[in-house]
Amino acid sequence: MIKFKRTDFFPQKGIINVKYLNSLVSDILIDFKLQNNFEIKNVSSLVNIHNDSIIFTDQLLDLELNIFNLCIITNNKLNFNQRYKNIFLVKDLSRAYNTIINSLYHHEDSLSYEDTFKNMNGSFISKYSFIDKSVSIGKNCVIGRGVKIGKNSIIKNNVVIKNSIIGSNVIICDNTSIGTTGFGFEFNTRGSNNLNPQIGIVNIGDNCHIGTSCTIDRGKIDVTYIGNNCMIDNLVHIAHNVILSDNACIAAQTGISGSVKIGSNATIGGQVGFAGHIEIGNNVIVAAKSGVTKNIKDNSTIAGFPATDIKEWKKKLIRERKNGHK
Numbered sequence: 001m002i003k004f005k006r007t008d009f010f011p012q013k014g015i016i017n018v019k020y021l022n023s024l025v026s027d028i029l030i031d032f033k034l035q036n037n038f039e040i041k042n043v044s045s046l047v048n049i050h051n052d053s054i055i056f057t058d059q060l061l062d063l064e065l066n067i068f069n070l071c072i073i074t075n076n077k078l079n080f081n082q083r084y085k086n087i088f089l090v091k092d093l094s095r096a097y098n099t100i101i102n103s104l105y106h107h108e109d110s111l112s113y114e115d116t117f118k119n120m121n122g123s124f125i126s127k128y129s130f131i132d133k134s135v136s137i138g139k140n141c142v143i144g145r146g147v148k149i150g151k152n153s154i155i156k157n158n159v160v161i162k163n164s165i166i167g168s169n170v171i172i173c174d175n176t177s178i179g180t181t182g183f184g185f186e187f188n189t190r191g192s193n194n195l196n197p198q199i200g201i202v203n204i205g206d207n208c209h210i211g212t213s214c215t216i217d218r219g220k221i222d223v224t225y226i227g228n229n230c231m232i233d234n235l236v237h238i239a240h241n242v243i244l245s246d247n248a249c250i251a252a253q254t255g256i257s258g259s260v261k262i263g264s265n266a267t268i269g270g271q272v273g274f275a276g277h278i279e280i281g282n283n284v285i286v287a288a289k290s291g292v293t294k295n296i297k298d299n300s301t302i303a304g305f306p307a308t309d310i311k312e313w314k315k316k317l318i319r320e321r322k323n324g325h326k
Contacts, residue, residue, distance in 0.1 A: 035086055101197040121137065130148045131148075200223055202219070212234040216237075
């Protein structure tokens with residue numbers, strides 16, 4: 001997991017004292033246990049835990065938490081004698097997350113003119129970003145706060161990059177947006193006012209090609225990751241928390257849902273759709289227009305909807321055609 005300093009990308013509104021959280025989430029708080037008081041300075045995912053941070057989860061897990069972690073949970077079978085030192089039991093985890101994150105960070109996607117300069121192509125570049133030598137930036141681009149772009153990279157016209165770390169020798173084609181807000185919201189209360197804050201980043205490795213009119217959403221808490229030497233065609237959408245390993249090749253109009261993990265050397269045809277929270281092994285080939293709904297083992301070639309082994313899929317097609325002629 002790549003390490004990054006969250007405040008480079010999301011300015012901090014303030015530091016919350018643990019005991020203050022009682023009042024902050026009082027309307028949804030069921031019970032709590034606090035062994036000590038400390039200041040919340042960060043937010044952790046279940047796989048990347050920092051000191052002085054909050055962890056949000058909907059189930060009891062075997063986590064190595066210390067006295068400087070606060071766990072916020074919705075599991076009503078909570079046993080307060082178990083080993084979590086500091087814990088809040090709440091009625092609604094999504095509301096708790098929104099309330100606390102909105103109190104900790106500025107996460108809006110605005111870019112103030114005071115924080116930017118305008119280059120000769122009409123592009124706006126944050127003074128808090130880092131752009132390495134020999135980088136070419138086209139017309140009407142927006143490079144946001146905290147963005148880092150490695151050497152010899154090419155950013156073409158009308159590209160928006162924010163909340164991202166980009167490697168060297170990367171090409172990002174026209175009209176692509178990277179580091180955008182992920183598609184997370186309170187399921188029972190929809191609308192623009194109920195989006196979950198997304199306070200992670202995008203990390204793109206070296207020697208990657210990102211096509212025209214693609215979108216790559218930033219992680220909710222950690223990272224959306226694109227490995228080295230990846231080739232991504234036009235009109236591809238990669239959702240928040242996706243892990244795309246090295247040497248992937250993805251054809252146009254593919255959509256990858258949130259938290260999908262794809263192994264090395266993947267080859268993905270056009271118009272493929274991936275369900276969320278599944279794992280795809282190494283050296284997997286996915287035929288065009290497939291719908292991938294479950295985990296796929298290494299070295300598989302799959303096709304169809306729901307996607308299955310391509311040989312089985314072809315046999316199924318033959319059977320259906322024969323039956324159709326009866």
